[in-house]
Amino acid sequence: MARSRMPAKNMGASELCLFIEPYGEDYWLNPGEAFTVGPETEGIDVWFDTYVSTDCITVWLYEDGDPAKVVLDCVVVDADGTRLDCGHQRPPRLANPDPA
Template sequence: MKNRLPVENAGDADVCLFIEPYGEDFWMRPADAFQVVPMSDANVQFSVVIATGLITVWLYEDGDPYNAILDYEVVDANGERLTCGHQRPADS
């Protein structure tokens, strides 16, 4: 099984899950649970930065910040693949 990064919004407000280096956004409503799944079979490590209302994730091969993993998908709790802008608020 591939490395996966589970991410859950346990708060009471929407949170943006932001995946770099492409800057793709996936919005999580309260109680949403997503997974970031690299498409690579490499040894993938995740870098996560959290700010109010924002979770930024980088995927790296072998933890090397100069070797970013570019192919990934974000799936919901049912395993459904999400697209960039998922649940994006109209005012963002």
């Protein structure tokens, strides 16, 4: 695992939200799943600031550990290395209601 990558694994019995800031992107892990978050650009030194709450891990990425240098472009991949889109496996109960 590269230094500028952070793995997250759901060891619980229900879905877990991996919430990436500053854009509020959500990725949902089912029990037993593992995702990895890192910068889009290789070669930069990224530090991770994590906050854990019930059923959610919030992550901020900072270049060189400097909170003034927020990494805006990051990627989240699954255990096979497949890049995931924001909202991956979002539970239907959290989907936007039909405005009609």
